[in-house]
Amino acid sequence: MAEEKKKKSIDAASLQMIAKACSEEINLSFDRAETMKPCPIGSVGSCCSNCGMGPCRVPLPKGKEETPEENKKRRGICGATAETIAARNFTRMIAGGAAAHSDHGRAVAELFIAAARGEAPGYEIKDEQKLLQLALDIGVEIGERSNQEIAIDVGEKLLAEFGRQDGEILFLKRAPLKRQELWRKEKASPRGIDREIVEIMHRTHAGVDQDYHNLLQQGARAAIADGWGGSMIATELQDILFGTPAPLLGSVNLGVIKKDEVNIIIHGHEPLLSEMIVAAAQDPEMIKIAESKGAKGINLAGMCCTANEILMRHGVPLAGNFLQQELAIVTGAVDVMVVDVQCIMESLANISQCFHTKLVTTSPKAKIPGALHIEFDEHDAIRSAKEVVKTAIENFPKRGKNIRIPDEKTDLIAGFSHETINYMLGGIFRSSYHPLNDNIINGRIRGVAGVVGCNNARTPHNEAHIAMVKELIKNDILVIQTGCSAMASAMAGLMVPEAAADFAGKGLASVCEAVGIPPVLHVGSCVDNSRILVAATAMVKDGGLGDDISDLPVAGAAPEWMSEKAISIGQYFVASGVFTVFGVTWPTIGSEELTSYLFNDFERIYGGKWAFEPDPIKAAHLMIDHIDKKRKALGIDKARERVLYDMEMRRELDAV
Ligand code: SF4
Ligand code: MSK
Numbered sequence: 001m002a003e004e005k006k007k008k009s010i011d012a013a014s015l016q017m018i019a020k021a022c023s024e025e026i027n028l029s030f031d032r033a034e035t036m037k038p039c040p041i042g043s044v045g046s047c048c049s050n051c052g053m054g055p056c057r058v059p060l061p062k063g064k065e066e067t068p069e070e071n072k073k074r075r076g077i078c079g080a081t082a083e084t085i086a087a088r089n090f091t092r093m094i095a096g097g098a099a100a101h102s103d104h105g106r107a108v109a110e111l112f113i114a115a116a117r118g119e120a121p122g123y124e125i126k127d128e129q130k131l132l133q134l135a136l137d138i139g140v141e142i143g144e145r146s147n148q149e150i151a152i153d154v155g156e157k158l159l160a161e162f163g164r165q166d167g168e169i170l171f172l173k174r175a176p177l178k179r180q181e182l183w184r185k186e187k188a189s190p191r192g193i194d195r196e197i198v199e200i201m202h203r204t205h206a207g208v209d210q211d212y213h214n215l216l217q218q219g220a221r222a223a224i225a226d227g228w229g230g231s232m233i234a235t236e237l238q239d240i241l242f243g244t245p246a247p248l249l250g251s252v253n254l255g256v257i258k259k260d261e262v263n264i265i266i267h268g269h270e271p272l273l274s275e276m277i278v279a280a281a282q283d284p285e286m287i288k289i290a291e292s293k294g295a296k297g298i299n300l301a302g303m304c305c306t307a308n309e310i311l312m313r314h315g316v317p318l319a320g321n322f323l324q325q326e327l328a329i330v331t332g333a334v335d336v337m338v339v340d341v342q343c344i345m346e347s348l349a350n351i352s353q354c355f356h357t358k359l360v361t362t363s364p365k366a367k368i369p370g371a372l373h374i375e376f377d378e379h380d381a382i383r384s385a386k387e388v389v390k391t392a393i394e395n396f397p398k399r400g401k402n403i404r405i406p407d408e409k410t411d412l413i414a415g416f417s418h419e420t421i422n423y424m425l426g427g428i429f430r431s432s433y434h435p436l437n438d439n440i441i442n443g444r445i446r447g448v449a450g451v452v453g454c455n456n457a458r459t460p461h462n463e464a465h466i467a468m469v470k471e472l473i474k475n476d477i478l479v480i481q482t483g484c485s486a487m488a489s490a491m492a493g494l495m496v497p498e499a500a501a502d503f504a505g506k507g508l509a510s511v512c513e514a515v516g517i518p519p520v521l522h523v524g525s526c527v528d529n530s531r532i533l534v535a536a537t538a539m540v541k542d543g544g545l546g547d548d549i550s551d552l553p554v555a556g557a558a559p560e561w562m563s564e565k566a567i568s569i570g571q572y573f574v575a576s577g578v579f580t581v582f583g584v585t586w587p588t589i590g591s592e593e594l595t596s597y598l599f600n601d602f603e604r605i606y607g608g609k610w611a612f613e614p615d616p617i618k619a620a621h622l623m624i625d626h627i628d629k630k631r632k633a634l635g636i637d638k639a640r641e642r643v644l645y646d647m648e649m650r651r652e653l654d655a656v
Contacts, residue, residue, distance in 0.1 A: 009461035013254040013406035017327035033457035045086035046590030051206035053077040086591035087212035088204040091219040095200035097568025098222045102230025109159040112237045116151035122382045126243040164192030169229045176540045178548040190225035220575040227572030232530035245312035245415040252490040255409030256317035261299040262396045268340035271309035273376045276385035290393045304343045305525035321484035323455040332403040336392035341366045356398040412495035416521040418534045433542040444507035446476040447627030450532045453558030453566045456584045462488040464559035464616040471620035473519040476505035486522045494520040550577025550607025553630040555623035559583035577607040579626040581619045586612035
């Protein structure tokens with residue numbers, strides 16, 4: 001009997017496009033995941049290719065437990081143990097992820113300075129209050145100086161964080177004091193952002209660091225440099241330059257593509273160009289040209305994290321998440337897909353050729369053979385943006401007849417920045433996390449979970465995200481989300497206030513209804529995971545829930561992760577004191593000793609630890625158990641039991 005084919009997605013729109021691609025013999029990532037199985041040695045971290053004597057493969061013995069003697073024999077040509085090899089691979093994944101986020105942060109800082117100097121026409125400071133707050137935080141003088149002068153100093157000071165050689169990166173001071181001390185004690189405080197990434201590449205070179213404890217300590221340091229450094233710089237400066245997100249209505253899924261308008265899909269991560277494309281697409285001159293070509297207008301939609309950036313600030317609809325990028329083109333109605341950096345599949349070039357779609361690359365760091373390259377020039381960004389829009393307009397009449405756009409699209413409320421949550425919970429004059437902490441203490445909200453990360457073609461698209469998030473909110477856990485995971489929940493209708501009554505437990509639903517928020521909050525893109533660190537710190541500072549992030553009843557997860565960035569994010573959450581569970585696969589299983597170190601011993605060092613559980617419901621319960629453990633340690637577990645005391649019981653209590 002033929003093996004039953006694995007479900008590829010749980011999303012109806014995606015399934016329609018997968019079927020269309022199949023009937024047109026278009027090869028998708030879903031198909032390649034079926035025909036190409038992961039390497040069983042590499043996927044568990046047991047293959048090293050760090051020098052020309054390898055690759056060396058050190059697989060676990062098949063079908064039996066490894067004895068210490070057998071473990072000793074598992075060595076590369078240079079003598080590297082299975083533990084060293086797995087640790088080097090894992091740490092290099094952190095370096096890759098931290099580099100991606102941090103290079104994004106650097107690009108934002110450079111544009112920020114250019115904008116403040118008046119050298120980047122079209123960009124201006126949108127959030128003056130946040131600029132002044134940030135200046136105070138990092139010790140930039142305000143006095144009688146103009147916003148431009150302050151912004152130049154803020155930008156230059158933060159840009160210097162990348163090349164800093166000693167001391168500590170500035171944003172570490174935002175963390176709870178206890179956490180800062182712990183990082184210092186463990187020598188995990190980053191000195192500079194680039195330095196920690198470079199040091200990983202050095203230490204993992206053949207013949208350098210061969211103690212996995214030491215390698216993982218540097219991995220933690222580089223990951224902290226990502227979360228509390230590069231990513232946080234990106235988020236802060238983007239908010240000041242493009243506006244701090246506030247709640248707005250959006251829509252999500254392939255149904256946002258329009259049949260009678262010029263469709264431009266903006267895909268990637270950095271919002272620098274996409275902000276300008278949003279402006280260019282609204283230009284009356286552009287709309288007129290589009291109409292002259294027979295289109296009813298210009299329709300922008302986002303893909304992956306660029307989508308989240310322009311949704312959060314402009315309400316631009318989301319066409320889809322990571323595994324829907326090929327599917328958008330399969331509709332036949334995308335006139336231009338414009339990309340910058342990260343999470344862009346090379347297959348887009350081939351698939352575009354099956355339709356009239358033009359794939360446009362814009363970053364000198366990310367070119368794709370077969371794509372049209374329109375380089376983004378920050379000093380003349382509106383020109384670059386108009387060129388992209390014009391290319392799409394010119395392409396509109398070339399659409400073939402092979403068009404099918406799924407009807408599916410779902411509403412969501414996005415825009416939950418840290419500032420918004422603070423304001424919504426506490427009100428304009430007393431903005432604070434106090435009501436959240438209170439509701440956690442009284443047990444209406446059991447805890448908070450960050451569910452983030454990608455899609456992975458090795459597991460059904462969106463299935464684990466939605467199952468996990470539903471299980472968490474059903475158990476009164478408030479969920480905050482970023483990246484492709486946020487889009488998955490939005491597609492399932494979990495990001496509207498009505499979802500509280502439909503899916504949340506009674507306690508969580510009552511709070512959501514009182515405040516007017518959904519039970520699942522969209523806080524932004526991958527770099528915006530830094531907002532979660534800021535929110536967790538605000539919870540600690542508000543009081544009543546311990547004196548460190550590791551005391552909070554919170555947990556994190558990436559149930560469908562695939563990117564090295566997800567590993568870096570997970571590692572900075574763990575190193576910040578958060579229990580973090582990943583699904584799909586785990587890249588160190590080839591070394592039991594190393595895996596046990598990450599899954600157990602890390603908690604003793606950082607107060608947070610990793611876990612791996614591919615079943616999303618079981619993973620949700622690992623998170624809930626952890627949250628309950630923290631509630632107990634805080635002495636607030638009793639509140640959740642909501643015992644109704646009669647008079648006699650009260651008298652007994654008073655007598656104690
Ligand atoms: Fe093999 Fe060692 Fe070279 Fe890695 S560094 S490929 S384990 S010889
Ligand atoms: S886009 S890193 S697939 S979340 Fe940020 Fe999605 Fe993961 Fe890319």
